Amino acid sequence: MKAIAQDEGSFREAARALLAQGVRPESVAWQDGPQLSLALDGPPPSASPPGASGVVRVPKAFAALLEKMVCHRDPTRWDLLYRVLYRLAHGERDLLQQPLDPDVRRLELMQKAIARDVRHVHAFVRFRLVGEAYLAWHRPEHRVLRLAAPFFATRFPGMKWSIVTPDESSHSDGNTLRYGEGAPRPEGEDAFEDLWRTYYSSIFNPSRLNLPLLAQKLPMHHRDTLPEARLIPLLARNAGRRVDRMLRPEAGAAAPFLPRDRSLASLAEAARGCTACPLCEPATQTVFGEGPGTAKLVLVGEQPGDQEDRGGRPFIGPAGDVLDDALKKAGIVRGEIYLTNAVKHFKFEPRGKLRLHQRPSARDVAACRPWVEAELLTLQPRAVVALGATAGQALLGPGFKLGPFRGKPQEGTLVPVIIPTWHPAAILRAGLAAQAQQMREELIADLRTALARSRAA
Numbered sequence: 001m002k003a004i005a006q007d008e009g010s011f012r013e014a015a016r017a018l019l020a021q022g023v024r025p026e027s028v029a030w031q032d033g034p035q036l037s038l039a040l041d042g043p044p045p046s047a048s049p050p051g052a053s054g055v056v057r058v059p060k061a062f063a064a065l066l067e068k069m070v071c072h073r074d075p076t077r078w079d080l081l082y083r084v085l086y087r088l089a090h091g092e093r094d095l096l097q098q099p100l101d102p103d104v105r106r107l108e109l110m111q112k113a114i115a116r117d118v119r120h121v122h123a124f125v126r127f128r129l130v131g132e133a134y135l136a137w138h139r140p141e142h143r144v145l146r147l148a149a150p151f152f153a154t155r156f157p158g159m160k161w162s163i164v165t166p167d168e169s170s171h172s173d174g175n176t177l178r179y180g181e182g183a184p185r186p187e188g189e190d191a192f193e194d195l196w197r198t199y200y201s202s203i204f205n206p207s208r209l210n211l212p213l214l215a216q217k218l219p220m221h222h223r224d225t226l227p228e229a230r231l232i233p234l235l236a237r238n239a240g241r242r243v244d245r246m247l248r249p250e251a252g253a254a255a256p257f258l259p260r261d262r263s264l265a266s267l268a269e270a271a272r273g274c275t276a277c278p279l280c281e282p283a284t285q286t287v288f289g290e291g292p293g294t295a296k297l298v299l300v301g302e303q304p305g306d307q308e309d310r311g312g313r314p315f316i317g318p319a320g321d322v323l324d325d326a327l328k329k330a331g332i333v334r335g336e337i338y339l340t341n342a343v344k345h346f347k348f349e350p351r352g353k354l355r356l357h358q359r360p361s362a363r364d365v366a367a368c369r370p371w372v373e374a375e376l377l378t379l380q381p382r383a384v385v386a387l388g389a390t391a392g393q394a395l396l397g398p399g400f401k402l403g404p405f406r407g408k409p410q411e412g413t414l415v416p417v418i419i420p421t422w423h424p425a426a427i428l429r430a431g432l433a434a435q436a437q438q439m440r441e442e443l444i445a446d447l448r449t450a451l452a453r454s455r456a457a
């Protein structure tokens with residue numbers, strides 16, 4: 001006996017008739033039919049129908065999977081579906097709860113293939129604007145357009161779009177979703193694809209390039225319909241060089257992130273989005289400077305530490321406690337000065353649950369320098385304290401060493417005077433108590449010098 005089905009409706013109709021006549025699965029040869037029709041032929045069935053009334057009750061779960069299974073291109077899906085339906089109707093009502101059953105296992109795998117294909121439609125459809133509507137041509141592996149298209153209707157309400165596949169097409173006028181004939185892939189390409197490629201190159205992150213994963217996520221099957229797919233070999237070839245550049249950022253790399261308006265508030269806001277160097281990736285947030293715009297004394301540290309990274313403010317951890325104590329002893333009110341760092345993101349090495357401080361490199365400092373320069377240009381302080389060698393290098397040049405210059409006021413290019421001194425964390429690290437005490441006193445003395453210079457007319 002031969003049965004033809006093309007979609008859910010025709011399968012239901014044919015299967016219902018076959019079941020009502022008690023036709024066993026092995027007696028039916030199912031075919032993918034071009035027309036929506038029930039086509040039963042062959043000798044009349046000999047077996048008796050299930051149940052006295054001949055009415056077959058189908059579990060809801062079967063109805064739900066039927067909707068998906070009809071999209072699969074495997075022509076044997078009808079045989080499988082009818083066999084499962086027959087078994088459900090003949091005493092195996094909990095068949096679908098038997099994952100080890102070969103038929104159920106096959107159903108499961110085919111449904112997974114359908115779900116994956118729907119995800120691919122959502123991910124790989126590329127619309128182009130033609131007139132006032134967005135058009136896309138896509139070739140799904142299975143006939144999943146009707147499962148996939150409602151997503152776009154929800155995502156783009158009010159938008160006119162069409163997705164055409166070789167089997168059928170879907171169209172939205174902004175309100176209603178309709179389906180129509182399919183069409184072969186249109187010839188030629190347009191500016192939209194160029195735009196898409198430019199966009200893709202700019203968001204492409206070479207440090208995240210994982211070719212095997214990409215191959216898995218961007219199946220061969222879809223590559224010729226994705227404008228960016230052609231770029232991948234080139235981007236992959238250059239990835240090493242680009243990662244190198246990212247890991248070794250150029251001097252002044254932060255400059256393009258500076259806002260036009262240079263108020264402290266605008267600078268702080270813009271710095272939040274700075275991705276000029278790789279330190280931004282693992283850090284929790286940018287830690288910008290803080291203090292009043294009227295401050296005449298500025299203190300520059302090295303970089304935020306673990307607590308500053310979490311709290312978003314400079315010098316709020318253990319080094320901050322040492323600094324607060326020294327400030328108090330030097331007669332400086334923290335709320336009246338401006339505190340910042342040479343590097344605005346926490347650089348660390350993960351070690352289990354710990355994040356171990358890593359000293360920023362000369363390149364990190366140079367990349368971040370536009371921020372500290374902008375802060376100083378906006379504030380126009382009378383004196384700046386460089387806390388430690390890194391701050392000194394940011395303000396006085398990469399060759400700066402603290403030893404010979406500590407406590408000696410230096411003429412700055414951006415500010416009248418820079419006073420290099422100990423970093424509070426260096427005091428915490430000092431091995432001997434006497435050494436720490438001496439450094440503490442020197443820090444306080446240097447802060448007093450700076451305070452005096454900041455008050456000088």
Ligand code: URA
Pocket residue numbers: 301302303304305308313314315316317319320341425
């Ligand atoms: N060390 C610094 O240099 N800056 C901070 O903000 C905290 C610790």
